[in-house]
Amino acid sequence: MEWxxxxxxxxxxxxxxxxxxxAGQGVxxxxxxxxxxxxxxxxxxxxxxxxxGYVEDxxxxxxxxxxxxxxxxxxxxxxxxxxxxxxxxxxxxxxxxYVLSPRAQ
Amino acid sequence: xxxxxxxxVGAGQAAAVAARALxxxxxxxxxxxxxxxxxxxxxxxxxxxxxxxxxxEPRLDVLPQEVWALGDIDLLNGSDAVDLDVAKRQIxxxxxxxxxxxxxxxxxxxxxxxxxxxxxxxxxxxxxRTLEDARRLRVxxxxxxxxxxxxxxxxxxxxxxxxxxxxxxxxVFERATSLLDRFLxxxxxMWLESGLREAGARLLLGASLGGIHSLPGGRIRLATDTGDxxxxxVVVAIGLSPNDSLARDAGLAIAAxxxxxxxxxxxxxxxxxxxxxxxxxxxRPGQAAPMRLESWxxxxxxARTAAAAMLGVPIPVPxxxxxxxxxxxxxxxxxxLPALDLDYLRxxxxxxxxxxxxxxxxxVPLHGVALNAGxxxxxxxxxxxxxxxxxxxxxxxxxxNLRAWARQIQAGAAAIV
Numbered sequence: 240m241e242w243x244x245x246x247x248x249x250x251x252x253x254x255x256x257x258x259x260x261x262a263g264q265g266v267x268x269x270x271x272x273x274x275x276x277x278x279x280x281x282x283x284x285x286x287x288x289x290x291x292g293y294v295e296d297x298x299x300x301x302x303x304x305x306x307x308x309x310x311x312x313x314x315x316x317x318x319x320x321x322x323x324x325x326x327x328x329x330x331x332x333x334x335x336x337y338v339l340s341p342r343a344q
Numbered sequence: 345x346x347x348x349x350x351x352x353v354g355a356g357q358a359a360a361v362a363a364r365a366l367x368x369x370x371x372x373x374x375x376x377x378x379x380x381x382x383x384x385x386x387x388x389x390x391x392x393x394x395x396x397x398x399x400x401e402p403r404l405d406v407l408p409q410e411v412w413a414l415g416d417i418d419l420l421n422g423s424d425a426v427d428l429d430v431a432k433r434q435i436x437x438x439x440x441x442x443x444x445x446x447x448x449x450x451x452x453x454x455x456x457x458x459x460x461x462x463x464x465x466x467x468x469x470x471x472x473r474t475l476e477d478a479r480r481l482r483v484x485x486x487x488x489x490x491x492x493x494x495x496x497x498x499x500x501x502x503x504x505x506x507x508x509x510x511x512x513x514x515x516v517f518e519r520a521t522s523l524l525d526r527f528l529x530x531x532x533x534m535w536l537e538s539g540l541r542e543a544g545a546r547l548l549l550g551a552s553l554g555g556i557h558s559l560p561g562g563r564i565r566l567a568t569d570t571g572d573x574x575x576x577x578v579v580v581a582i583g584l585s586p587n588d589s590l591a592r593d594a595g596l597a598i599a600a601x602x603x604x605x606x607x608x609x610x611x612x613x614x615x616x617x618x619x620x621x622x623x624x625x626x627x628r629p630g631q632a633a634p635m636r637l638e639s640w641x642x643x644x645x646x647a648r649t650a651a652a653a654m655l656g657v658p659i660p661v662p663x664x665x666x667x668x669x670x671x672x673x674x675x676x677x678x679x680x681l682p683a684l685d686l687d688y689l690r691x692x693x694x695x696x697x698x699x700x701x702x703x704x705x706x707x708v709p710l711h712g713v714a715l716n717a718g719x720x721x722x723x724x725x726x727x728x729x730x731x732x733x734x735x736x737x738x739x740x741x742x743x744x745n746l747r748a749w750a751r752q753i754q755a756g757a758a759a760i761v
Contacts, residue, residue: 285394285670287675291719292719293718293719293722293723300719300722301718302675302717302718302719302722303668303670303675303718304389304668305666305718305722318361318406318644319387319389319640321403321405321408
């Protein structure tokens with residue numbers, strides 16, 4: 240198990256996201272209701288960074304075509320996206336946010 | 345003779361979404377879908393993009409396999425509906441087969457406008473509507489040909505970018521003197537134009553085309569007012585005409601500009617016949633006359649509306665029109681509808697690769713244009729839904745957080761009432 244420190248908590252406000260590097264992979268880190276979640280960084284439908292999407296009600300909308308994913312589960316919620324996102328475990332220690340390296344999963 | 349309860353004519357995006365919405369809404373009767381193409385319903389937006397350039401053809405199915413596996417939607421593909429009889433409530437297919445219905449949904453889509461001098465059967469002339477069209481052009485692009493694209497609309501320009509990506513040399517003919525000037529503010533149009541030129545496209549704007557001639561050896565000569573141009577492939581992308589002849593011949597109301605006329609429930613002039621998607625024309629808020637709206641979103645939304653109306657449940661709240669186009673590596677989105685008398689305010693600089701425009705009339709945001717700024721446009725969508733005058737000064741300030749700004753306005757703080 241390899242946990243990678245990717246951010247500190249104050250870097251994101253609620254309903255914000257950023258792309259972080261986890262062992263060479265772009266991962267989207269989200270803050271929702273003061274909890275942190277991580278998914279694959281790219282939309283499953285087109286070449287778009289989900290961290291540039293629109294976050295609301297626990298979902299992220301892709302900035303290109305408004306496909307929507309549930310951030311907690313990765314589930315594809317509406318067309319045009321049909322393939323779920325992979326999610327990645329996140330843990331918080333103090334102000335430090337860690338994501339489990341996808342390689343270790 | 346079968347007796348389906350709902351008969352859907354067409355098997356594209358709108359047809360598929362309507363069928364699914366009927367089932368999700370608890371509809372228990374039969375659903376039969378009649379489609380001219382030999383495919384399950386598929387997404388058309390990628391045809392002029394990923395299908396042309398991706399190493400592997402992307403998955404295009406509108407409905408997941410699980411839905412078909414349920415077996416409660418009958419698809420008659422490769423079938424052409426040739427007659428609608430609203431008195432007898434039946435459809436006749438080209439095969440002679442007759443299908444009766446209780447309710448009929450026309451989702452017949454549209455047909456590319458054709459040039460007589462560019463016959464669709466010619467091996468080096470292309471139109472773009474079906475998966476076969478896209479596959480055929482894809483194969484042609486692999487030879488890195490010289491390509492002439494007739495029509496500088498969204499579709500033509502998407503194809504231009506895809507062709508250049510594949511190594512083709514591209515000339516775009518457009519009758520208007522600037523690109524997409526009905527849809528984009530002038531600075532956005534200029535940005536698009538310079539981007540295409542920088543990518544290597546030759547743009548002939550304000551061009552008039554004299555004739556198209558097949559040369560011995562397979563090349564094609566285009567006679568223009570600035571001389572002849574010989575190319576390997578010609579792509580015609582000069583708009584779409586609604587497939588409304590079935591409805592027209594059945595005596596249903598057709599809009600002045602073409603398209604099956606539907607009301608807010610997507611009902612035609614016959615109470616048992618509904619229509620949705622590219623084949624329709626519908627009155628919309630703030631518009632003087634019924635209009636056609638050729639978009640992926642409209643196909644989906646009208647399909648859900650028609651399904652709700654057939655089920656007799658409340659229809660979804662009509663969404664503000666939304667449209668996207670992928671131009672090479674750039675994504676352009678539009679929200680609302682353009683009009684000639686709108687004033688546009690711009691935030692950001694297109695040269696930086698990211699900009700957002702609000703087109704407004706008297707402070708009422710009516711048309712948003714986003715260049716690589718889809719999430720920003722999404723954040724201010726409520727302003728376009730409300731159609732209320734807004735103090736727009738803060739929109740222009742870099743420091744303004746658009747989402748917070750839109751929320752503040754929604755809360756009433758900045759609305760001028």
